[in-house]
Amino acid sequence: MGKTVLMAVIWMMAMGAEAQTTATSQAQLNKLRITNRAQCAVDSEIPTESAFIVVDGYNAGKMVYSLGKNIGSNAEAMSAEGMQQFRIAVTRLTKVIMNKLMAGQLPLLPTNLKTSSLTGYNAIAEKCQNKTYCPELNGYLSKLWDNSEGAGLRWESLDKFNGTHFMSMKKTDRVACFYVKRFSALQEQLNSVEVDKSVLLSVAQAALAREKYITDCESADATLDSRNSIIQLDLKIPRAVDFASVGFDFWNSVKIYLSFAWRYSNIPLQVAPEYGQMFRSIALEESIMMIPNGCKSIEKPECDAATLSMNSIRELARPDGNETEHRKEVPKGPEDDVVNRGPRDVNDDFLGTRSYEDASDWVENFRKNYVTARGSMKNRVQSAIQFLSIVAGAMTPAELGEFVKPLAFAKSYSNQHRDELYYLCTEARLAGDQRLDFMKTGIDKVQQLDVMQRSFHGSQVQLADATRYFDKVSETVVAFCDSLEREKIWNVAGYTVNRSGFHAWARELLGVAPPATIAADIQPMKFGAPLLVWDATRASDPGNSICASAIDCTRRLIKSMVDLYAVAKYADAFLPVNSTVSTPDVFNPYADLKACKVYDPWYQTRRANKRLMADLASTALFGWNALPLYLDVDFKPPKVTSLNAMIKNGAVKFDPKIQKEKMEMALLADFGPLMGAPCAVSIAPNSAKDFSFYAFNGISVNYCKIRDNGTTIGESNGGLQTSPTVSKSYCGGCSINFVGVAGGAAVSTGGLPLNPIKLGVYLFRSIHRYITAKKDKVNIPRLQEVDVNRVVETYKKYGTIPDHCVDQLAAGVGCYQNVCAAKAADYFERYTGKKVKHLELEELTDANGNTTPSSAVIIQSDYCNGKVRVKYSCSEDGKKFKTYEKFGGMYGMSKDCRQTIGHNFWGF
Incomplete structure (x- = not known):
């Protein structure tokens, strides 16, 4: 009888796992967030909604192998089974914790204790800081966990919890979980900085053949590598939730609860009835690692030794990761790499994920290099x-x-x-x-x-x-x-x-x-x-x-x-045996550079604005008259010359030593209008200022002489103090110069104190330089989001990705007549929860019978029996889109649709 009951329980557990597997196998991937260098730096301070768990099953396999040897069983087969069950146990427990947090069944544990109101948790966290095992913290967490399992206590009785400590999402399963077989365009955010047609085609083709690249994270397929595996977890966060404000606390809570529940909960035992008890003795924190899937972060980066040394692990993930500084006899340290290495690659598969046939091979190389360096x-x-x-x-x-x-x-x-x-x-x-x-x-x-x-x-x-x-x-x-x-x-x-x-x-x-x-x-x-x-x-x-x-x-x-x-x-x-799982920013080197102020993602934007103001001022001074002068202004960015190490509370913090921003000016005199020769001279107080012969240079001969002057002073401590080098440049040149010719023509033909041609050219030059600067694809933040489902729908409909669909799909919406119509369709589907079956642009007809598009679309769907008109305002590029607030900007064009929307006040 007991055996029958046990088999029934195991069968029910298996059926539950199978049902969960079936459900998650249909789960959708999050949007692919394609960013350039500057946006990647900005994103480093935003909590991620997608992460990888790198799982090393070696310790679990070794333990089960020893058991198999001792009992005289097939040790190799048992070891493979043990590693598989270890992977599934880690994955399931992580999902359970995430779902409990998002459903408000577990409270968020604050990252910043200074602003936390949880007096009980704060005291325990301070006491247990840097301890691998802390009985007081385990006792505190056990009460929270038991309450999430139905103990029925009021949260306020456990600590000073209030509504701010809980997320409250209605849907209970908000984690899409995948075993990554092979890195592909389904992780395109790691491989591209800009969306084009080829990127979208790759995404569509990978999604249609997704079984080659991803599968359910709890799959028990024996062909999957559980010794070295990588799991992708996508959080399904509603737009109404401000995840940016609670995201870092969310991930901090996941890490803390995971380490605790691995040894306290019965979930590992549910997954692995034979080995679950043994798994609890495994140092989980040594066997897994969480890394953000893209440029966002799990922990907010700080300019300290802990962050920089942990993030330096990314170098070990390269195919040549066995040749890093970690194994040098006297390494310079991660701070030297941050300051002196300069610009580096990002989002171009710089870690070589796609150079391996299987994702497990990439994980194996990463873990091997990491374990070797640590050893x-x-x-x-x-x-x-x-x-x-x-x-x-x-x-x-x-x-x-x-x-x-x-x-x-x-x-x-x-x-x-x-x-x-x-x-x-x-x-x-x-x-x-x-x-x-x-x-x-x-x-x-x-x-x-x-x-x-x-x-x-x-x-x-x-x-x-x-x-x-x-x-x-x-x-x-x-x-x-x-x-x-x-x-x-x-x-x-x-x-x-x-x-x-x-x-x-x-x-x-x-x-x-x-x-x-x-x-x-x-x-x-x-x-x-x-x-x-x-x-x-x-x-x-x-x-x-x-x-x-x-x-x-x-x-x-x-x-x-x-x-x-x-x-x-x-x-x-x-060195330390961690109390929680490590979470390095493996795919975003600009997390370190941004935290230490080595790279400012907003500098080029400010520089473009400053140059525009300076150019307009120069135009106002010299552009309206016949004086052959022009003031050329540019700005040299601030530079971190070193990171000064300070030890505070037993940890190293770095204080960036910054060389301030410099304004570079050059006064140009164009003698073309006076001498009839298209020649100019330039005097600049700093030789770094380029000799710019206005905006339009033709055939030219230029000459510059530069004088440098600097001072180095020896200090008593043996150091050297170098004063900034003072450079002056004297330049001259002759060129077929449109500005000079225009100025000369105005002088010779007009004879007026006002020079409208020169003024127009100067003004045009100012605007031209500003627009050109704003087109910088690298150092001005640019973000594109790709909805994999939308790309697949478009590909299926047309058999390819039409050119007019590229910008719309890169905006994270479907492909329609234009990007504003696509935004309206996307809004309608999110508002109603129903798919758009047909969309047409509303057109206005004037008295002469001419038609022009209006700011509205007519949509048919299963939302109601009839058509719905969606009214909106939208910029030409679709970046500024909004509907009218009342009824979501929707108007039913049939009685049934009006009733469904809720504005059929008169009953017709």
């Missing part, structure tokens, strides 16, 4: 902590200095001995000499970082103690080295240092090529028995030595501190 950093930290603990436990800094002293000041030196001291002194100066400060300040700051301090938890030595130990040894050794330099022990005839003996980090800094083979790597010189060994009873064993001599010990100490310094650059992304 390398963890190994460096663990090795450094181990050595620091050993050396600090074995001897004091003074004792280590005393061991070094006789080796430094020997009676005689062999060349190998000189090499050893040269390596020691150079590495000590690079890392520990405060006077040169190549790395010393950076190493000192490492001890202030919470993420690095947590790495030392449980070790015999703490980070602050290790830093003090290093400082004392460095001070002693640097003093020894100063004495050796004064004695000129390296200035010996016939001696040349063998530079191959440096540690790898020093070779990288000094630009020394590494040894051709590992075997060629120089081994430390032995000065008798090893100074430190693992086991004193086996002192002579080759593998028992920790360091061969005091010099070797000191160099290893320096290397350990350098390793900590290097890892600290990206520690926030790789």
